[in-house]
Amino acid sequence: MYKFPIKTYFFLALAIAILLSLSPMLILIAHHNSYEILDKVILFTTAFLITFCNLLFQNWLQSKEVTVWRRVWLTAVLNCILFGVNIMVRIPFWNKIFLNKPPFAVIVGIDLVRHAIIVLVTFWVVSFLRKMAAESTYKIKVRDLENQTLQLQLKNLTAQLQPHFFFNSLNVLAELIHIDVQKSDQYIQHLSNIFRYVLTNQERAIIDLEEEINFVSSYLFLLKIRFDTTITVTHTLTDASAFSIPSLCTLVVLENIVKHNNVEHMEITISLSSDKSYFVIANSLNKKNSIEVDSLGIGLANIEKRCQLILQKSILIQETDSLFEVKIPLKIKENEF
Helix, strand or coil: CCCCCHHHHHHHHHHHHHHHHHHHHHHHHHCCCHHHHHHHHHHHHHHHHHHHHHHHHHHHHHCCCCCHHHHHHHHHHHHHHHHHHHHHHHHHHHHHHCCCCCCHHHHHHHHHHHHHHHHHHHHHHHHHHHHHHHHHHHHHHHHHHHHHHHHHHHHHHHHHHHHHHHHHHHHHHHHHCCCCHHHHHHHHHHHHHHHHHHHHHCCCCEEEHHHHHHHHHHHHHHHHHHCCCCEEEEEECCCHHHEEEECCHHHHHHHHHHHHECCCCEEEEEEECCCCCEEEEEEECCECCCCCCCCCCHHHHHHHHHHHHHHCCCCEEEECCCEEEEEEECEECHHHC
């Protein structure tokens, strides 16, 4: 059952009662006496109470699994009671107000039309509110399911990347430790940073950009050692502390770079976009043969969905004959303001 605040129905009933009583109220500007004023006050009050009761009743009724005819019958019973009370309250004033009194049936008919309008309007309002609430709840559930599915996809993708990357890294370390002890210590430190990053952030939706940059630095350090410094890395980053970024997206982009390119003499540039709304990773293109690697796009499609769910923004991809660039959307940290 969708529960709306009582004050929502209160203000809706107030608005409807004002609209339905506006014309009789305006008549008082031309001529009025104490009985007319009191009658119009009672008119407004009964219109408000009838509307308020119908809003609450329709909300309760539409939450129950009952047939259409039963709904109609219950609504009719309630409003026959309300209409009868309304007539009984107002009759004493009609004899005092009307000098040339119209037929009683005409007076009752006017009130009956107004009452019917209230019933129809309240039914439509409650139906509309419940439909909007149902659609909102459905969208939230779909969004949660999509997010859960995407998290599983990203975990699976990360799980596939980790063994490949870490086995290669350990093989490099096994060779490096016999060649350069000092560099192997640095290598171990950066490798542990990456382990910590992946384990810590695979459950988080968004992280500080500074954490992401530290990861990128460690990751690229390992790549440069692994490929014997054939990779050139350029950093142009400022004001990183003011931003957050969807977690693990950079990992997917960097793995795609290594997976789909020959890394000899590759140049990688890490920067912020000119308007500081994107984290930009660009690399010089030297693509492997299509036979050597699966088609590009699975990982990028995954982070596209992730960014859409978390930030409602898309990644931007630009490719030329010599350059491939991926822009990951950033979020300005609220505590900066």
